[in-house]
Amino acid sequence: xxxxxxxxxxxxxxxxxxxxxxxxxxxxxxxxxxxxxxxxxxxxxxxxxxxxxxxxxxxxxxxxxxxxxxxxxxxxxxxxxxxxxxxxxxxxxxxxxxxxxxxxxxxxxxxxxxxxxxxxxxxxxxxxxxxxxxxxxxxxxxxxxxxxxxxxxxxxxxxxxxxxxxxxxxxxxxxxxxxxxxxxxxxxxxxxx
Numbered sequence: 389x390x391x392x393x394x395x396x397x398x399x400x401x402x403x404x405x406x407x408x409x410x411x412x413x414x415x416x417x418x419x420x421x422x423x424x425x426x427x428x429x430x431x432x433x434x435x436x437x438x439x440x441x442x443x444x445x446x447x448x449x450x451x452x453x454x455x456x457x458x459x460x461x462x463x464x465x466x467x468x469x470x471x472x473x474x475x476x477x478x479x480x481x482x483x484x485x486x487x488x489x490x491x492x493x494x495x496x497x498x499x500x501x502x503x504x505x506x507x508x509x510x511x512x513x514x515x516x517x518x519x520x521x522x523x524x525x526x527x528x529x530x531x532x533x534x535x536x537x538x539x540x541x542x543x544x545x546x547x548x549x550x551x552x553x554x555x556x557x558x559x560x561x562x563x564x565x566x567x568x569x570x571x572x573x574x575x576x577x578x579x580x581x
Contacts, residue, residue, distance in 0.1 A: 442558035446487035460576035525552040
């Protein structure tokens with residue numbers, strides 16, 4: 389009887405240990421999205437990266453920057469903000485862009501105006517450390533980025549967050565990009581204020 393009980397406990401322990409080590413399907417799917425996103429960012433393929441971004445996050449980003457753009461237009465400062473969107477000539481054209489194209493034009497222009505950023509991204513090595521699940525519809529991946537800034541080596545821990553939307557995983561906007569949008573909104577104000 390004791391032998392039988394010990395055998396059951398051993399099997400239960402091994403099953404639990406295996407379950408902890410094996411990532412579930414959601415983690416595997418989300419990790420594939422992260423790896424694609426990082427590969428596109430490294431290559432400067434921002435349109436492909438934006439395809440992997442959460443639609444609501446892209447819409448929120450556009451809404452925040454459109455408030456800044458409309459405020460800038462009212463103050464006669466639209467040209468400064470429009471310079472962040474390559475090829476967009478006026479606020480009406482900016483407003484007509486889909487959220488994905490809006491973000492793509494913004495991030496492409498910002499990176500192109502800062503070639504050091506593009507160089508860092510292109511030359512950096514990234515390695516995923518692991519996932520942290522938050523509920524059933526959000527996963528955060530910790531990764532290490534190593535590279536060179538001019539002559540200095542760097543190593544930084546970063547997090548990329550994903551959220552499910554219509555049964556697919558999408559990358560959420562990074563806080564520094566959201567912060568940049570908030571700063572521009574504050575700088576240029578909102579229409580009517």
